[in-house]
Amino acid sequence: MSVGLEHYLILSAALFSIGFYGALAKKNAIIILMCIELMINAVNIAMAAFSRYSVPVLLTGQVFIIFIIVVAAAEVAVGLAIIMNIYRSRETTETDKIDLMKW
Amino acid sequence: MATDYIYIALFLLAAILFVVTTLLIPVTLRFLKIIPHNPTPVKGSPFECGVETIGKTWVQFNLRYYLYALVFLIIDVLVVFLYPWAVNIRHLGLTGLIEMLILLTIVTVGYIYAWKKGALEWK
Amino acid sequence: MNLQLFIPELTLAIFAIAVILLDLFVQRKGVLAGVSVAGLVISAGFTLTMWGSEPQTIFNNMLAVDSFALFFKLLFTGIAILVILASVDYASKLTNLQGEYYALVLLSVLGMMLMAAATELISIYVALGLTSLSLCALVGFLKDSKSSEAALKYFLLSAMVSAVLLFGMALVFGVTGETQLSKIAQVIQAMPLTNITDNPALVLGVVLLIVGFGFKIAAVPFHMWVPDVYEGAPTPITAYLSVGSKAAGFAVILRIFSSAFGLPEWLSLNWGMLFAVLAAISMTLGNVVALPQTNIKRMLGYSSIAQAGYLMVGLATVGILPTADVLGQSAILFFLASYTVTNLGAFIAIIAISNKTNSDLIQDFSGMIRRAPGLALALTLCLVSLIGMPPAAGFMAKFYIFSAGVHSGLLWLVIIAVLNSVISAYYYLRVVKVMWFGEPTSTEKVFSSGALRFSLFITSIGVLLLGILPGLVMKLTEAASKMLAFLP
């Protein structure tokens, strides 16, 4: 048996789910951020696999991935800035302690 | 095909065996009374790990590091675009060069901005 | 490829950079607002010159320049101008950060413009990223604990959702092997599928796309961020979020769903009904929860959820009617236009009032009619328009979109919607009642800057104009929606 498209997809799906679970279950904002990055990279895997298997000649998927990486990097930058900000004002990054606004 | 997996399986087996044996050896030696058993605090202390830690083991990194991380991150991402451009710069020709220059100017503006705002000072 | 089709966006980008650099070297920060408004006006002017020309595409089919995109570009520039005018008092408080503020507004407008123009998954994603990141920064701009909490929530959730959206895009790309919306459409229509269960991957992709953009337009159940973020963000930015990013989200949804997934029937009918259900839930929940709110920004947050519900009636229509019939699209555009003027007006009035009272609690608006008659009157007009009572714009918008719903046979949905707008009358009128019949908390008058009063005047005129002579704008919206049939 050979390693086919579905293996990559299963891998990416698993990573994605792990990331999503972490994003919901972890409390520390930075770890949540990491989990989100994990989700995004799972998508990258899927992209690469699709691109390789469904349109072998083109590089659409890979190009897409490059853009995703860039945007993700910018996202991390903004995210870290915001987290720093909230740490300055609250002395914590535990998301369950950050509920000033509700109801 | 299946044969490849057999190799992998063998490697796996070997690795597990190695770990298990290395764990078992001292236990057996102790069991056979080959090595003595008289623990002292010195022995109990971490072995060959430099000086003992003082204060909390969990150190928080200074916020400033994050600041550098941000600046670095932004400028670093540039490479993602530079590389594919460099690979077929000939094929892209003048327009490619111009576009890349635009990109560089934008990043430079960001750099100047960070500089002027004193993001690079260690205050 | 000719760049002059791209000039409006370029102008904005250049001006954004210019504002940042100016901020570094100029001491009198007041200039910056002027510069950025000038930039917006110029790019709007360029956009106007393109109106009515043949639809074209640039950057090998990544962006379309058609009257649909142009309509939204005009809308966004208009929004941004009003928001900046409204922020002048506000921004003068944050002395050394004004440059960033205006630059970020410009950048987010740029992102929204690209979103409206994008006809291809990659460009859509990049535009989305640009928009939401600059919005995140703006939401957290005050750096006090409320604002930064709002920013954190908005950022983490939108990042989460954008990952989900990406997964959806990946699936669609994987199934069709294309990122061009038009090509995707061709591939899907070529597929021998008759039922939704035939190609789970595709359907899952579509659903995830809906999730991604449902978050942007604040549709239940992707709405939870709205109240908190609206409450925490600086009020001008709340106004901006409530109209700008919602409109942008609808622009992209319309683009994707009426071109890429507009056919075949088995697909379009299903997402049409899906939107119909979401619409019903959103409007009901939004209106019901808005009732007990005590903070007016929060209340308007829930009301914007409800309004998203009304708008989605139009989306359902788009799905159900045949692609040639653009009644739904046109209704959505008109609703967006009128909702924009109305909500901006309401928020600007609130900014003007709470600049003075430093409070967003409804009870502190008590007796405003005597402290600030002009502001209170304008706010009343906007609230009446939000209720959807003639002669304000809201009535025509609701009427248009509901008649579209009826036209596509969604009578049940329209009935729910009408009932909802009856409910909504309560909480809107509550504010009116407090302002007109309440005892003023203090006797001193509330004054506001010329820029604020000017923008408020513009929006009020807009509300009345759209309500009394809707024909003018409806022509534009119909012309714009016709473009959705054109596929690059």
Place this chain on the structure above:
Amino acid sequence: MIASELIWLIFLLPVFSFIIVSLFIRPSVKPTSKIAGYITITAISASLVLSLWTLLTVMAEPKHELAVPDFSWLTVGDLTIRIGLMIDSLTAVMLVVVTVVSLMVQIYSQGYMHGDPGYHRYYAWMSLFTASMLGVIMANSLLLIFFFWELVGLCSYLLIGFWFHRPAAANAAKKAFVVTRLGDFGFLAAILLLYTNTGTFNIPELHEMAITGVLAGTTLTWAAIGIFAGAIGKSAQFPLHVWLPDAMEGPTPVSALIHAATMVAAGVFLVARTFPLFVNSATAVTIVAVIGAFTAIFAATMGLVMNDMKRVVAYSTISQLGYMMLGLGAAGLALRQEGHVTLELAKAAAAIGIFHLFNHAFFKALLFLGAGSVNHATNTFDMRQMGGLRKVMPWTYATFVIGALSLAGIWPLSGFWSKDEILAVTWDTQRVLFTLVMITVLMTAFYIFRVVFLTFSGQYRGSDPGSHGQEHDHTTHLHESSPVMVAPMVILAILAIISGFWNITGSFDAFMGHGETRSFASGLFGIFTHPLPWIALLVAGLGIFLAYAIYGAKWLSAERIGHIFRPLYIIFSRKYWFDELYENVIVKLILLKWVFAALEKIDTKVVDGAVNGLANTVRTIYRIALLNGIFDILQRVDGTKIEKANGVIKEPNKNWWQVDGIVNVMANGVTASGEALKKTQTGQLQLYGLVIGLGVVAIILVLYFAG
């Protein structure tokens, strides 16, 4: 012959005066100057002249219709909405009524509102009201009518709450607005229903379809009922009657114009306007007749016992509106009995009801202005504080009595003629209803003359009226009102006498489309060849006599009688406990049940099922949230928590919730669930994320099992 531009002007003039007064006069001129009043009066008198001209032109027309070119307002996809005027005999009559009464009231207000700080605001809203009322009358499409219909409601809201510093006024305004909106909802539904079935809003087209049977069956019935719901709301008919008495918190001229002569009559007008839709559905017509008759007697009973002069007149308004509805319904039934319904006949059938509307407008406005004039002198509406005013204010007394006689239906005043027609047609169709309204005639005569005697005869019982006024802060002493207030009353009195003569020769019926004319004399006296008028006159006379015996000559002591009929008295004076009924019973029983069940379901099914396995914290948060929600509901439903529930508004807030009736049921119910759902917004970022995730899962499941 009148030019169509001039017809447009009828509607536009008040609009202009509204714009001028609100935009230019109000900010610049100080409220003591009377300029705003003059502008408004000029505008309205101009449109009165034009309306008279229109009336004459329409009379001259053979088919009593005027074709006014319409223009397209906006084009939505395949639907084009055209704005146009519908000028037929009905419109012409209503135009005259509205402009005349409005003009009279504006003149009167020059005296009545003089020196009020809100003087300009008052005239601005008054012009806007007149404009939109004229719009309702002249519009030729249901949509347009709805548009102005809402505007009229808005104006009445603003004018009832005119003295907003009085919480009572503010709440009455709110109550009126919301209750009428309930009816409007039915109206809107009917419009949508008609549009989906016929694709048009245009009234003449709808008439055609209804008559030719294109539009028939349940659709027609439901549409008619929906429209009637709107009418019920505006005309304060039986289930939604609760707002009108409270609306008396507004300035008296407002009550005279809006809540007596014009706006409340808009409901009747609407039914008349769409009458061809009604006549083809037996159910609809019957409902109209029954509701009308019931409201007539129902309101009259409450009018018997009120001590507030103005409220008595208000209840009599409700009861008279009931008469008009009955007139319409009964005429419709009669038409159906003859069979063979043509458009002309259907339109003509409305004549009876409209004729009563026409007369009622004048004498009821007169009565209100009289009450206002009395209040102007005594600073109160409480009749126990009055008496013996006949000598002090002879003009008011004379005119008021004329109005009262006309209301009681005494020959040959206007009330007699129209009421007689209604009685006659009811006698032919529905004997049960006939007996009801006959009793009502008795009560009407009794309560209105109770007012007359209590107010004007005997000795003055009030305390020294130098104290601060109820409506006016400047102190007064007993005096006849100024000529500017008396003159309109006199004019209205003359109208109240003669307006009925129009139909003595049957020319009104003929004008409305159908009916044979007779000579004046034969009309004036020949009517007594039937027994009915005799009975009616006798009954009315009996009522007046009773009133005189009790309150005038004091042969019978009111207390004793009140004692004998104590239970009845309590029932009437507590208004049949309607508000309490609406408030408590319905809320407690219905609401509790379903909201509870719903929330339980959410809690168990959705939350547990979904949250299981995932972060426990989330679940507990959510649980607590929902429990709080249910708790809230419990407290809210027995009202212990209402104030806190929206600590939104400090003082007025409590009152805002005491808007009683159906409003409370809905509002409480919705707010309760709102409170509950609100608690699910816990501010926990990750709950939000979780909800998104669950949303995705739910959507996919739905798509697979439903799709």
